[in-house]
Amino acid sequence: MNTIYNKLTTEKHMLIGASLIRVAFGLLILYFYFIHYGQRRFLWGPNGMQEHETFTQNLITTSNLSLYQLNDSVLYFEIIFHIGIVVALLFTLGFMGRLTAILNFVFIWSLQHVNVLILDGGDNVMRIILFYLLFANTTAFFSLDRYRRKEKTPSSITATPLSNSFHNLAILASIIQVSFMYLTSGMHKIMGEVWQNGTALYYILQVDEYTHPFFKEFILSSNILLLIGAYGAIFAQITYPFLLFNRYTKYIAIFNIIAMHVGIAIVMGLFTFSATMISIQLLLLKDKEYAWAYAIIKNLSSKWKLRKGRKYEAEHVEQA
Amino acid sequence: MLKKVIILFSAFLFFIHFMFTAIYLAPFNPVKAKYGFIVNAYMEPLFSQNWKLFAPNPASSNNQFLVRAQFSNGETTEWTNLTSFMIEKNYKNRFTPYNRLVRIQRGAFMSLYQKDDVTRKLSQEVEERDLNKEEYDYILDNEMTKEQEENGINILNRYAQSYVSSLYPEKDITRTQIVIRETKATPFSEQDNPNFENERTIHEFDWKEFETVSSVF
Numbered sequence: 150m151n152t153i154y155n156k157l158t159t160e161k162h163m164l165i166g167a168s169l170i171r172v173a174f175g176l177l178i179l180y181f182y183f184i185h186y187g188q189r190r191f192l193w194g195p196n197g198m199q200e201h202e203t204f205t206q207n208l209i210t211t212s213n214l215s216l217y218q219l220n221d222s223v224l225y226f227e228i229i230f231h232i233g234i235v236v237a238l239l240f241t242l243g244f245m246g247r248l249t250a251i252l253n254f255v256f257i258w259s260l261q262h263v264n265v266l267i268l269d270g271g272d273n274v275m276r277i278i279l280f281y282l283l284f285a286n287t288t289a290f291f292s293l294d295r296y297r298r299k300e301k302t303p304s305s306i307t308a309t310p311l312s313n314s315f316h317n318l319a320i321l322a323s324i325i326q327v328s329f330m331y332l333t334s335g336m337h338k339i340m341g342e343v344w345q346n347g348t349a350l351y352y353i354l355q356v357d358e359y360t361h362p363f364f365k366e367f368i369l370s371s372n373i374l375l376l377i378g379a380y381g382a383i384f385a386q387i388t389y390p391f392l393l394f395n396r397y398t399k400y401i402a403i404f405n406i407i408a409m410h411v412g413i414a415i416v417m418g419l420f421t422f423s424a425t426m427i428s429i430q431l432l433l434l435k436d437k438e439y440a441w442a443y444a445i446i447k448n449l450s451s452k453w454k455l456r457k458g459r460k461y462e463a464e465h466v467e468q469a
Numbered sequence: 470m471l472k473k474v475i476i477l478f479s480a481f482l483f484f485i486h487f488m489f490t491a492i493y494l495a496p497f498n499p500v501k502a503k504y505g506f507i508v509n510a511y512m513e514p515l516f517s518q519n520w521k522l523f524a525p526n527p528a529s530s531n532n533q534f535l536v537r538a539q540f541s542n543g544e545t546t547e548w549t550n551l552t553s554f555m556i557e558k559n560y561k562n563r564f565t566p567y568n569r570l571v572r573i574q575r576g577a578f579m580s581l582y583q584k585d586d587v588t589r590k591l592s593q594e595v596e597e598r599d600l601n602k603e604e605y606d607y608i609l610d611n612e613m614t615k616e617q618e619e620n621g622i623n624i625l626n627r628y629a630q631s632y633v634s635s636l637y638p639e640k641d642i643t644r645t646q647i648v649i650r651e652t653k654a655t656p657f658s659e660q661d662n663p664n665f666e667n668e669r670t671i672h673e674f675d676w677k678e679f680e681t682v683s684s685v686f
Contacts, residue, residue, distance in 0.1 A: 158476060185566050190683035191631055197683045198573075198624050198631075210616065213514045262514075266576035266624070267569050270522050277516055314476045318483050325487055333494040334520040340496070341525030348657045352529035355654040357556045358571050359528075369660075418563045 156317075158310035161286055163320045165439040166432045168243070168290035171250075171282070173428035174275055175241025177421060178257060182234045185267070189230055193263040195221045204263060216259035233260060243292020250287065254279050271425030274330055278323045278429065285319035286312070320432060327429050328390035331406070335386030343379075350378040353417070364416040378412070385409045393433070403430050494520065497590060505587075529654035534574040534647065536629035539676070541641040548648065551632055570685070573628065578649055578672075580621040588614065622674060625649075631682040642679045648672065 185192055195201040201221035208218055216229050233256035239245065240253040254276075261268055261276060288294040338344040343352055350368060354360045368374045385405035392402035407427055414423035434442075492500060493512045501508070512518075535548040555571040588611070595605050629647045653668040 154476075157480070184564070185569070188566055188570070188685050191685045194683045196681070198627055199620070200623075200627075203620060203623060207620065210613070211514055266573045266580075269569075269572070270520065273518050277518060280515065309472070311472050311476060314479065318479060322483065322486075326490070329487075329490060329494055330518070330520050334522050334524065336496065337521045337524035341527070343526060344524060349523070349527055351657050351660075352654050353523055353527045355531070356528055357531050357552070358559070358575065361560055418559060418568060420563050420568065 157314045159313065161289070161308065161313050161316045163432060163435060164286060164289040165436045166434055167282065167285050167287045167316075167320060168292060169431040170278075170428055171243060171287035172241055172291055173431060174279065174425075175237060175253075177275070177425055177428065178237045178253070179234070179241060181272075181421070182230075182237060190223065190226070192267055193217065193230065193260060194226050195223060198264060198266075208262065213262055214259075215262045216255065217263045229256075229259070232256070243288035243294050246286065246288035246292070246294050247283065250279075250283050254283060269419065269422045270330075271419075271422035274327065274429070275425050277326055281319045281322040281326065283319070284315040286316050323429070323432055324393070327426075328393065331386040331389040335383050335389075338383050338386070344383060347372075347376040347379045350375050359417045359419070361416060361418060368416065382409055399433060403433055406430060490516065494518070502587075528575070531652045531654075532575055532578055533650040533652070534578075534625070534629075535650060536633055536645055536647050538633045538637065538640075538642050538645045538679075540637075541643050546637070549633070549636065551629065574625065574649075577621045577624040577628070581618050583617065625674070626677045627680070627682045628685070630677070630679055631685050634679075634681065635684045635686050644676045644678050646676045647674045649674075 191197040199207075201218075205218045207213075208215060217226065219225070236249060236252045236256050239249045243249075257276060257279060261272060338349070341349065343349040354365045354368060368378065385408070389402050389406060392398040392405075407430060410423035410426045414420045489508050489511050492504070492508050493516075495501060532552065534551040536551060537546050537548050539545045552571070552574060555567045558565060558567045559571050591605060594600070595602055625647055626645070630642075630645050633642060633645055649672040651670045651672065653670075655665055655667055659665040
């Protein structure tokens with residue numbers, strides 16, 4: 150019991166992962182704002198896909214709130230939308246950590262609930278994890294905050310048992326959330342007849358929105374590929390939480406999930422969904438593992454530079 | 470001391486939170502039937518989530534979303550297909566707005582038939598046991614599903630009207646009509662049968678008075 154308590158309170162774990170996921174989510178949010186910039190009034194505006202009145206009525210029925218409900222003028226909509234973009238940019242850059250994170254959550258929440266039909270599971274899980282991460286330190290690395298702290302005093306980073314424990318619980322919550330997501334998603338697949346008999350991919354690839362003619366033909370040409378796809382997805386999802394318990398099998402879990410999502414991105418074209426899910430895997434590596442990976446890359450690149458230098462030298466010596 | 474209490478209490482809340490999440494995400498079961506309303510009240514809307522991704526039975530039919538308009542001079546246009554061109558664009562490049570726009574019509578159309586867990590279970594039972602449907606109508610046709618259906622139709626109409634107004638910018642449009650042509654997938658066992666005819670359903674909606682909607686494009 151005491152060791153758990155100590156682990157929770159003595160230091161913040163996964164600081165690099167938490168910062169990386171902030172950057173990744175921030176970029177995805179900015180992509181979302183900008184790719185639909187031209188359709189913003191239709192998708193989220195007061196006289197768009199939904200009338201303002203219907204939208205506010207829906208919020209009441211679902212006891213929900215959104216910044217966009219407060220006024221039905223186009224001007225107000227434009228102001229909120231553009232502030233949202235600025236906030237998302239500051240969030241990505243890691244400026245004023247927690248305050249920006251809270252604002253970004255409020256703006257994303259507000260935007261998502263104006264129009265749920267444009268969303269997918271990736272946006273859903275991102276929204277929940279953004280909430281958990283409000284309790285974490287996501288600007289320890291790769292952030293303007295870090296840069297500003299360095300300018301002042303390097304030891305001004307506050308690390309109390311309380312903030313450590315909130316940070317660690319927030320990271321753990323995010324990991325459990327994704328584990329639950331994969332586990333239930335896998336369980337529901339097992340309950341489906343076409344997933345059981347391995348023809349699920351055959352049916353999904355018939356749906357024009359979730360397919361691509363080239364990959365459709367390729368995958369449908371082989372029953373073995375169909376089986377690997379269907380059973381592989383179930384296997385990757387169901388085993389995910391359990392593989393995370395061990396520090397070596399964790400890598401298998403991450404590999405499985407990334408492989409699955411790369412497949413979904415390329416074949417089904419659900420690119421942002423996959424990018425979100427792959428980004429979440431960034432939270433699973435410890436700071437030590439990142440340092441280790443960084444050292445290997447640095448070592449390799451310096452070796453490569455050295456070899457290139459030698460080659461250059463050798464060529465020039467020959468010429469001389 | 471106080472800090473320690475706060476830490477332990479937050480760990481306790483953490484545990485409770487994921488207990489609720491687990492029940493919320495589980496398939497329909499006795500605990501959920503009894504305490505579901507408490508769990509839902511806690512989880513929604515902040516932690517709303519649904520992970521029945523392409524499961525248990527993935528979508529397998531293709532919906533073509535068609536619209537036609539009538540002008541003030543009485544002329545009616547041909548049907549315009551709103552789905553196929555988006556799908557083509559999405560095949561050519563995945564990094565365009567169409568990547569997500571193409572999914573709106575399916576979502577709106579599906580919401581016409583979506584029900585919550587209890588209502589779905591009940592309507593299944595009524596169907597399976599061949600019960601008198603009228604006796605259960607007061608539950609099955611509740612306010613929630615009615616409102617959802619109205620919203621879904623509204624969205625489809627507004628989508629169509631927004632599109633039509635960009636298609637005929639010079640014309641005075643008085644009303645529009647939409648149709649959803651649903652084509653069921655060819656069953657796996659029939660994929661090599663060239664004579665197989667896919668089951669098709671046409672969902673025809675009522676003519677709708679034209680309203681100006683912010684344009685999609």
